[in-house]
Amino acid sequence: MRVVVAEDQGMLRGALSALLDLEDDIEVVGQAANGEQALEMIQALQPDLCIMDIEMPKLTGLDVADKIKEAKMTCRVVILTTFSRSGYFQRAMKAGVHGYLLKDAPIQELSEALRKVEGGGRAISPELALQFWEAENPLTSREQDILKLIAQGLSAGEMAKQLFLSSGTIRNYVSEILQKLDAKNRIDAIAIAEKNGWLQ
Template sequence: MSDQGTGQHPAAIRVLLADDEHLIRGALAALLALEDDLSIVAEAASGPEALAMARAHRPDVAVLDLQMPGADGVRVAVALRDSLPTCRTMIVTSHGRPGHLKRALAAGVRGFVPKTASAEQLAEIIRTVHRGSRYVDPELAADAISAGDSPLSAREAELLELAADGAPIAEIAEQASLTQGTVRNYLSAAAAKLGAENRHAAARMARERGWI
């Protein structure tokens, strides 16, 4: 989607919207475009498309859905931090689990907002993020504090994520460039930390808490 009309605010904030739900994205784009100081320069329906659009259009702020095909919003934010450091990122989600917030903040995300926010609220948060400030929904922040930190190491979390969709040990080992025995050891340790009976239950528990 190209720049909106010619009667635009000269210093409009250039915004990328990424959400795999077309109706939500379209409605949001239409509402935000009514703001004089915001310009929706691109839209995307997946993680890879969001990255491609960001590199092509160089937005000031990328508004990223957390759950997207190809790569989630946090992974897109990490990639943008490295390849387009002038672009500030924010996550909009209907799955505001504590671990997601911590992953997002660690990735340099400046805003973390529930999808229940109104378009007016979202516009104001985009301005806040663009100024270099941070906005985290207070309820999500309180949940993150009360939930505590993940007991999993980075490698355990990585392998549990690979196991979450039921992949066999051999496939996980190949993807992670590890031996099958090493993968089993990591997954057993992760399951023990979470008090889960097997790797599938451990992956489910970790996903529910936003740790993977």
């Protein structure tokens, strides 16, 4: 199988590519240092799989996965990350990602996961699967929108204008958000949501 490795840390990208190239049935055909480069390589090289970090310059791994899905490309995406945030995982699933693994997993586990994905299956780190199952995002999409606007420093009146709602409705939403997140105040709510990746 032909693979592109997208990772912004050069040493990790090189080591990962070298280890995967030792496998008889895996060939690393490209290495990308950022999301934009990864997308260009996928379009040009038409690999079977792309192993991608989430946090990369220019485009994140999830942005690239979205674009692959939109363009109906055949390349399957495997996310390799240090982030165990349920919000990231949920977005990855929506973007059609086939694998979601931790960077500290042994190379053999990654190779087996790639074979599974290449065969049409999905591969998710067992530790992550359990954690994400337990940490479902409690916020609705409207509540997430409102919390994002709070994070940008907008007042209730400004949010009401932007979302075509009354200030009273905004206050109700804010109260509901604080209750759901068991947050002491708005700043606390933003911190809790960001820590869990619920503001993606």
